[in-house]
Amino acid sequence: MKLLLILLLAFSPFVLNARTIxxxxxxxxxxxxxxxxxxxxxxxLVVRRTTKxxxxxxxxxxxxxxxxxxGEWDQRDRWVPGDLHCTPHGGCSGSPGRWESERFCVRxxxxxxxxxxxxVLNFKRAQRLSSxxxxxxxxxxxxxxxxxxxxxxxxxxxxxxxxxxxxxxDGLFTKQGLRFKVR
Numbered sequence: 055m056k057l058l059l060i061l062l063l064a065f066s067p068f069v070l071n072a073r074t075i076x077x078x079x080x081x082x083x084x085x086x087x088x089x090x091x092x093x094x095x096x097x098x099l100v101v102r103r104t105t106k107x108x109x110x111x112x113x114x115x116x117x118x119x120x121x122x123x124x125g126e127w128d129q130r131d132r133w134v135p136g137d138l139h140c141t142p143h144g145g146c147s148g149s150p151g152r153w154e155s156e157r158f159c160v161r162x163x164x165x166x167x168x169x170x171x172x173x174v175l176n177f178k179r180a181q182r183l184s185s186x187x188x189x190x191x192x193x194x195x196x197x198x199x200x201x202x203x204x205x206x207x208x209x210x211x212x213x214x215x216x217x218x219x220x221x222x223x224d225g226l227f228t229k230q231g232l233r234f235k236v237r
Contacts, residue, residue, distance in 0.1 A: 072098040072192065077107040077175065087117040087195060091166070094197035095205075100212055101175065103189045111175045112229075118166045120201045125163035131155050169203055174231030176223075181216050181236040189214040193232065207232055 075084055087095035095117035131153050138148035173195070183189065190212035198204040209220035209232045217237040224230040 072100045074100040074102060074190075075113070076102050076104070077111045078104065080108045080110065081112045081114065083114045085116065087115055087197075089117055089197075092200070094200045096196050097194075099193045099195070101191050101193055103177065103180070103183070103191065105183045105185060105187065107177060107183075109176070109178045111177070113173045113175060114170060115173060115195065116168060116170045117197060118168055118200075119197070119203050120164040121167040122162055122164055124159035124161070126159070126161040127157055128160045129155055129157050164201070171203065171205065172229050173205075173207065174229045176231055176233045179233070179235040180218070189216075191218075191220070191234070205230065209234070 073084075075082060084099065088097040089095040099113075101111075101113075134152050134154050136149045136151040138146060140146040175193070180189075191214075192210045192212045194206075194208045194210075196206040196208075198206060207222045207230065209222075211218050211220075219235045219237055221233050221235075222230070223233055
């Protein structure tokens with residue numbers, strides 16, 4: 055079953071049109087993800103690892119999401135009652151009540167807005183490459199919903215002499231990314 059899935063992914067037309075990115079420096083701008091106006095971002099990138107690839111590569115990507123903004127504001131006045139403070143010795147003091155004006159949202163709208171995110175590709179546990187050797191991995195990036203900035207990442211081996219386990223991580227103090235471990 056796993057082999058069938060890998061074969062389907064490897065020969066799908068989506069993979070044939072995937073952009074190839076050479077991982078030759080620590081920070082790479084991968085540009086804007088493929089996305090139609092009313093759909094979440096979804097793209098597959100072929101990343102090429104060489105002997106010049108650093109142990110960690112940061113991919114900067116951009117995509118759109120729907121942001122919630124106030125479409126119409128209104129204003130209303132409200133009465134704030136005064137205070138009266140009395141002491142045990144019989145003295146009292148107070149402040150009079152007052153009118154305050156407050157602004158509030160009447161209608162919320164969603165508008166498309168651009169955002170960017172950095173994804174880390176971690177090759178610390180990957181096999182060292184010999185001179186002239188290259189490996190290619192397929193990185194799939196799926197935006198969970200157009201209404202948010204969360205991404206799902208997955209990876210698979212495209213061409214390599216070794217087997218890898220590729221796992222997504224996203225911690226409280228770490229950037230979202232993929233970890234490549236040789237088996």
